[in-house]
Amino acid sequence: xxxxxxxxxxxxxxxxxxxxxxxxxxxxxxxxxxxxxxxxxxxxxxxxxxxxxxxxxxxxxxxxxxxxxxxxxxxxxxxxxxxxxxxxxxxxxxxxxxxxxxxxxxxxxxxxxxxxxxxxxxxxxxxxxxxxxxxxxxxxxxxxxxxxxxxxxxxxxxxxxxxxxxxxxxxxxxxxxxxxxxxxxxxxxxxxxxxxxxxxxxxxxxxxxxxxxxxxxxxxxxxxxxxxxxxxxxxxxxxxxxxxxxxxxxxxxxxxxxxxxxxxxxxxxxxxxxxxxxxxxxxxxxxxxxxxxxxxxxxxxxxxxxxxxxxxxxxxxxxxxxxxxxxxxxxxxxxxxxxxxxxxxxxxxxxxxxxxxxxxxxxxxxxxxxxx
Amino acid sequence: xxxxxxxxxxxxxxxxxxxxxxxxxxxxxxxxxxxxxxxxxxxxxxxxxxxxxxxxxxxxxxxxxxxxxxxxxxxxxxxxxxxxxxxxxxxxxxxxxxxxxxxxxxxxxxxxxxxxxxxxxxxxxxxxxxxxxxxxxxxxxxxxxxxxxxxxxxxxxxxxxxxxxxxxxxxxxxxxxxxxxxxxxxxxxxxxxxxxxxxxxxxxxxxxxxxxxxxxxxxxxxxxxxxxxxxxxxxxxxxxxxxxxxxxxxxxxxxxxxxxxxxxxxxxxxxxxxxxxxxxxxxxxxxxxxxxxxxxxxxxxxxxxxxxxxxxxxxxxxxxxxxxxxxxxxxxxxxxxxxxxxxxxxxxxxxxxxxxxxxxxxxxxxxxxxxxxxxxxxxxxxxxxxxxxxxxxxxxxxxxxxxxxxxxxxxxxxxxxxxxxxxxxxxxxxxxxxxxxxxxxxxxxxxxxxxxxxxxxxxxxxxxxxxxxxxxxxxxxxxx
Numbered sequence: 001x002x003x004x005x006x007x008x009x010x011x012x013x014x015x016x017x018x019x020x021x022x023x024x025x026x027x028x029x030x031x032x033x034x035x036x037x038x039x040x041x042x043x044x045x046x047x048x049x050x051x052x053x054x055x056x057x058x059x060x061x062x063x064x065x066x067x068x069x070x071x072x073x074x075x076x077x078x079x080x081x082x083x084x085x086x087x088x089x090x091x092x093x094x095x096x097x098x099x100x101x102x103x104x105x106x107x108x109x110x111x112x113x114x115x116x117x118x119x120x121x122x123x124x125x126x127x128x129x130x131x132x133x134x135x136x137x138x139x140x141x142x143x144x145x146x147x148x149x150x151x152x153x154x155x156x157x158x159x160x161x162x163x164x165x166x167x168x169x170x171x172x173x174x175x176x177x178x179x180x181x182x183x184x185x186x187x188x189x190x191x192x193x194x195x196x197x198x199x200x201x202x203x204x205x206x207x208x209x210x211x212x213x214x215x216x217x218x219x220x221x222x223x224x225x226x227x228x229x230x231x232x233x234x235x236x237x238x239x240x241x242x243x244x245x246x247x248x249x250x251x252x253x254x255x256x257x258x259x260x261x262x263x264x265x266x267x268x269x270x271x272x273x274x275x276x277x278x279x280x281x282x283x284x285x286x287x288x289x290x291x292x293x294x295x296x297x298x299x300x301x302x303x304x305x306x307x308x309x310x311x312x313x314x315x316x317x318x319x320x321x322x323x324x325x326x327x328x329x330x331x332x333x334x335x336x337x338x339x340x341x342x343x344x345x346x347x348x349x350x351x352x353x354x355x356x357x358x359x360x361x362x363x364x365x366x367x368x369x370x371x372x
Numbered sequence: 373x374x375x376x377x378x379x380x381x382x383x384x385x386x387x388x389x390x391x392x393x394x395x396x397x398x399x400x401x402x403x404x405x406x407x408x409x410x411x412x413x414x415x416x417x418x419x420x421x422x423x424x425x426x427x428x429x430x431x432x433x434x435x436x437x438x439x440x441x442x443x444x445x446x447x448x449x450x451x452x453x454x455x456x457x458x459x460x461x462x463x464x465x466x467x468x469x470x471x472x473x474x475x476x477x478x479x480x481x482x483x484x485x486x487x488x489x490x491x492x493x494x495x496x497x498x499x500x501x502x503x504x505x506x507x508x509x510x511x512x513x514x515x516x517x518x519x520x521x522x523x524x525x526x527x528x529x530x531x532x533x534x535x536x537x538x539x540x541x542x543x544x545x546x547x548x549x550x551x552x553x554x555x556x557x558x559x560x561x562x563x564x565x566x567x568x569x570x571x572x573x574x575x576x577x578x579x580x581x582x583x584x585x586x587x588x589x590x591x592x593x594x595x596x597x598x599x600x601x602x603x604x605x606x607x608x609x610x611x612x613x614x615x616x617x618x619x620x621x622x623x624x625x626x627x628x629x630x631x632x633x634x635x636x637x638x639x640x641x642x643x644x645x646x647x648x649x650x651x652x653x654x655x656x657x658x659x660x661x662x663x664x665x666x667x668x669x670x671x672x673x674x675x676x677x678x679x680x681x682x683x684x685x686x687x688x689x690x691x692x693x694x695x696x697x698x699x700x701x702x703x704x705x706x707x708x709x710x711x712x713x714x715x716x717x718x719x720x721x722x723x724x725x726x727x728x729x730x731x732x733x734x735x736x737x738x739x740x741x742x743x744x745x746x747x748x749x750x751x752x753x754x755x756x757x758x759x760x761x762x763x764x765x766x767x768x769x770x771x772x773x774x775x776x777x778x779x780x781x782x783x784x785x786x787x788x789x790x791x792x793x794x795x796x797x798x799x800x801x802x803x804x805x806x807x808x809x810x811x812x813x814x815x816x817x818x819x820x821x822x823x824x825x826x827x828x829x830x831x832x833x834x835x836x837x838x839x840x841x842x843x844x845x846x847x848x849x850x851x852x
Contacts, residue, residue: 014761017768020769020773024773035783164422354492354494
């Protein structure tokens, strides 16, 4: 019986064997192809890197010795063989990321007049998604103002990579039209990557500041957008946005109140001290902690007694923020903090001991400071 | 009328075909995961060209990171490990080294290495941990905190670090591991791209043995000498790189490695931190996260990205490898048993329907089935129940298919990610891919089967491993 069974399975085994052999041959071929591809690619990359290595000193020399953009462009066009123009573009992009001022102006001129910008614009309009994103990214680095309308149009693309590259590029270019476009997008309906927008806005702080203030004053955007703008106002340290931010300390949304308290500390506007002091009684612990931290950042010495009271707050994070803030308020703040060492409540005493002890050790590590 | 011998024949042939089917499914699943991993790696590499890490570094909206380094008897390398963490490129981060009641000089080395001073610290305990006996800060580095606590195991140690941390993102790094200087920027990126949605991100863990380390950085990638370290490189590529990238594309990843993982702090606390009574704390945590967020119908994402590299020393002695595999298998058994209600439960989407069943049937029960298969195929040959054709077929699927899958792991490394720059390394790895499936896999199967015994006798032990400094790891002094 077993013998018969073994024979009846032989046919199945044969079919399986054949299919497996075919599959293995295919997979081995795939592996071999991948390895050959790796070989070819690494050799190609080494060859291209050697070309770029030759071009780098030429470009460096061009930027340091040729202030005239036309002359620089002429040299770039004639010193580099046409076949290596793509590698020249890579080297120009490398340099455009790090240079500023007139050197960047020279590079922008070269990008525009050697056809690189036209090619990237063509890709942004007609390329596949990744090509669109990559070209938009390059247009931002090359700072070509000619690209602005095409980049604005790219903001309505469905692919997130294209949109973010276009946003990034517009912020780098920074013309009023570009900045308006970015701001319209930030305040629009589309889902955005908030922290990456922060990277974008920082590129052109001065241009964005009045637009952010405008939206904060209007206050008509949905809470999550307002939260982002409040963060941005703090991130760019825009002191003029302080009055608008103070209004958000009364918001019905906990998140907006805590973001406003944090951003006010970052703006450096000492006129915010009273408003921040008043929210040390806020129902949200997060808001109270942020307000205490900001009072320290702004060196609000008038808030010492309120901060000393805040060390008795039921939440540890508020106690800690208040204690740290007091260490930033000079001798008077220190004394107010040291007084709390004598209190009975264990956590409160612990927080004060921690903050004073930590500060003492940190100061000992600083050169030229000696403390008993 | 069938005789007893006939019945035995039927049983053995049936088992042979079942085991054969097992190997087909397991290796084909790996193959599928590799295809997904290739696509994902290609996209990732292309996407990198559109990202400027310097901009992220400059942005004040970049969230603060707390790097937690748990340490138990790590006196040999803890100072270097912490130094490497302190040298990371990231705008706002703190390093929290947590000594888990070591019996060696771990804490003394840290105190000496960083001029530590003990401070009073009030610590809240949003997640449970053993008593903290001392908190130290450094007079040299503002962003270093060292915690000395009673021994409680790795999960407990990580929980202590979470309790002390103040960052928005928690990054866990093993004390015997090194992370690349820009790894924090890279691992933080998914949290920035999908804030609120990304709850955990795993980074790729690679083998440090053989590499040259200079000032806490890997400056030259080379393959190590010796059998055990090399086969583990192949194992890491097959199981940890290819498979995890593949599962990640379906948001069905079950492990974010403890050696290098990043978590949204709020989410981590919301799910209760690490479970202390387990040796598979990293896997258990991810399963619990899937369960919690799916159950509560929350949008979430657990990702694996191949770029932020963490280098780790792998054991080089057979007994150490055996002990580590035993612990991993026990961890997997514990985690899967703790969350068995998720298996084939459509509430949990691809996690419940794909990755959990795969891990349950092929990773957890797999070693037993494999071992049974090897035994039964020998019996079938001895008693003549199946011909040599079937033996060839069985070995093709069990060994040759496995070799091909391992080769694809090497291809993924070499072509898509290009982490091994030398072609000679690729050739050597190809050789070890053969040994991985023809020898190592069978031994590993035996260790993993034995883990079922230790599972009932030695639960929650955080195994000891002989540590060496990084210089010792690659067998020569670092180049200047």
